[in-house]
Amino acid sequence: MTIDMILLAAFVIGAVWTMMATRLLYSVVALAFTSAILTILMFRLDSPLAAVFELSVCAGLVSAVFISTISLTKRVSPEELVVRRKERLSLFWLLPIMVILAGIALSQVHLPIDFNLPQPKNNDVRIILWNLRHLDLLGQIVILLGGAFGVVTLFKEWKNE
Amino acid sequence: MSNDMPQLFWLFSIAAALVMVVGFYCLMATLNLIRAIIGLELLTKGVTLFIILAGYVSGRSGLAQAMAITLIVIEVVIVVVAVGIVLCVFRHNKSVDVTTIRNIKG
Numbered sequence: 598m599t600i601d602m603i604l605l606a607a608f609v610i611g612a613v614w615t616m617m618a619t620r621l622l623y624s625v626v627a628l629a630f631t632s633a634i635l636t637i638l639m640f641r642l643d644s645p646l647a648a649v650f651e652l653s654v655c656a657g658l659v660s661a662v663f664i665s666t667i668s669l670t671k672r673v674s675p676e677e678l679v680v681r682r683k684e685r686l687s688l689f690w691l692l693p694i695m696v697i698l699a700g701i702a703l704s705q706v707h708l709p710i711d712f713n714l715p716q717p718k719n720n721d722v723r724i725i726l727w728n729l730r731h732l733d734l735l736g737q738i739v740i741l742l743g744g745a746f747g748v749v750t751l752f753k754e755w756k757n758e
Numbered sequence: 759m760s761n762d763m764p765q766l767f768w769l770f771s772i773a774a775a776l777v778m779v780v781g782f783y784c785l786m787a788t789l790n791l792i793r794a795i796i797g798l799e800l801l802t803k804g805v806t807l808f809i810i811l812a813g814y815v816s817g818r819s820g821l822a823q824a825m826a827i828t829l830i831v832i833e834v835v836i837v838v839v840a841v842g843i844v845l846c847v848f849r850h851n852k853s854v855d856v857t858t859i860r861n862i863k864g
Binding site: 608615659666692700719748 | 762765766769770771773775776777778779780781782783784786787789790792793795796797799800803806807810811813814817818819820821822823824825826827828830831832833834835836837838839841842843844845846848852853854
């Protein structure tokens, strides 16, 4: 339980670091750190396959995409960075209010949580993904193709100009 | 871990909710489009932890993993397309600040 608490604290600290970091590059590094911590948490919650996906895709691929984007955009001057940071922190008082409101909302919802549910017949992710949830796979393929088409359309216009 | 299940469930829930609030705040407070996408990523991280936690608590971790994998795939496609749009916006406006985007005004 102690390890879980340390990991959860690191998860929240990583998220706050992502939001508070001055430079976008540090934000991306913090996001990758948060993803890595989430991977360990998922592994501890008996979800190794999703954890591998999270580590390779979210911590790896998404970080690479963000770093490429940052390198393609303009670097902001240090003076402008200070102004932007002040602007971002000017709304910081909203964060504790949002946390308190979220806590009140969560405490009002009485979820029927049963920790002793009967075990399902098939709990193997491969069987569930390929046999029971194959429509999800179809949806994933359609979304991937849609995303690829969107990116091609965006950059084709760029190339033509 | 099963002995302390209720306590751990609430601890994980609170952490996931906190990360979602931080992501939501990041979306609200920032004017930079890239940072807004990063905020969206943080929101989905909280949701992913919730899904995995729900699967662990109900004993259906296989189903939760299938849902989490679907969420991760959708998340990546959204990020890539959003980043492409941000690059196009930067090319037209020489800035990724939302206050400088004037040419899409109706």
